[in-house]
Amino acid sequence: MTMPTDAASPDAVTEARTGDPTGRPTSDAALRRLLHGLPGVDAVGLEARAATLGTRSIKTTAKAYALDLAISMIDLTTLEGADTPGKVRALCAKGAAPDPTDRTAPRVAAICVYPDMVATAKQALADAGAPGIHVASVATAFPAGRAALDVKLADTRAAVAAGADEIDMVIDRGAFLAGRYLQVYEEIQQVKAECGTAHLKVIFENGELATYDNIRRASWLAMLAGADFIKTSTGKVAVNATPPGTLLMLEAVRDFRAATGRQVGVKPAGGIRTAKDAVKYLVMVNETLGEDWLSPDWFRFGASSLLGDLLMQRQKLATGRYSGPDYVTVD
Incomplete structure (x- = not known):
């Protein structure tokens, strides 16, 4: 099945970014013309494509590679009001040595914490x-953004x-x-400016955007404003990462690169708990974007419990059996 492209023409992108010498859009109208000019999403086709990709099976060698790749792509996360320095240090130790009995297990990509825990995480990782x-940190009044x-x-x-x-x-x-697109655009740009050399991940909260068309528009808006990654969700609402929503975002970054030449990463977050689910997402990335995005530099999982199941499946693949319940920690 061939999905309709959501690519905006280079001329349309240029139009949205013209209006002053810096290339920033100067009105909601310019952004609306671009964002509402994107083709409408074929919801049935999108969901069917995501479901088809979810049925792909991979063999033993490829599965071993996929499990290690998924571990290396995890943003190991704790974002609770009860977070303590001790909990953050324990999470950092787990991210640095996910399986203390097997030093060949890869490290995670990042530890994600609230801003007041960043220094603790940096020191723990150094130790x-x-x-x-x-070290990734949620900011901008996470999770509501109000x-x-x-x-x-x-x-x-x-x-x-x-x-x-990294800033999420x-x-x-x-x-x-x-419809106040310029306000959202300018907020992203100003946060990006405060990031300095840190990468910026922009979270949409897809479950609150409600429609696939809005997810597509938010993807383009964030990328135009300078996002290094686009991220599905906070993990704090009922509907977080879903295969169709993530597939739509993968198609958006593909078409954005075709239109502008700039590559942007994707991070599904919330609700991805099993190795089986993670592998489905990796298949989706490979089939939609190819090997260019199969790297922690361009694809991440926002997760707190996924790592444990990946380690269990990794151990099962190596030994032919599951270990006891204390083989991995439960977060």
């Missing part, structure tokens, strides 16, 4: 001899100053749904 693991812009920017500055390598920001869904 564990794992400086290559990034705060004044100066508060969001201060939140971002604090996380970066504490050593965050949430868009103002109320502004987006009301």
Whole structure:
């Protein structure tokens, strides 16, 4: 089945970004013309394509590769009001040595925490001899995103100053749904400016955007504003990452690169708990984007419990049996 492209023409992208010498759009109208000019999403076709990709099976050697790749793509996450320095240090130790009995197990991509825990995570990773693991931090009044812009920017500055390598920001869904696209665009740009060398992941909260058309529009809006990654969700609402929503975002980054030459990463987050689910997402990435995106640099899983099942399946593949219930920690 061939899905209809959502590619905007280079001329349409240029139009949305013209209006002043910096190339920033100057009106909601310019962005609306681009975003509402994208082809409507064929929901039936999208869901059928996602379901078909979910049935693909992979053999033993490929499965072993996929399990290790998935581990290396995890943003191991704790985002709870009860987070303590001890919990964050334990999470960092787990990310640095996911399987203490098997040093061939890869490390995770990042540890994701609230801004006030960034310094703790950085020090814990340094103590564990794992400086290559990034520290990601949610900012901009996560998870609701309902705060004044100066508060969001201060939140971002604090996380970066504490050593965050990546910032996960949430868009103002109320502004987006009301059609105030320029406001959302400018907030992303200003947060991006505060990131410095840190990468910016922009969270849509797909479950609140409600329609596939809105997910497609949010994807293009965030990428035009400078997002390094686009992310499905916070993990704090009823509907988080789904295969159709993620597939739609994968198609958006593919077509954005075709239109602009810039590559953007994708991060599904929330609800991905099993190795089987993770492998389905990797198949989706490979079939939609190819090997260019099969790297932690361009694809991540936002997860807290996924790692345990990946380790269990990895051990089963190596030994032919599952270990006892204490083989992995339960988060």
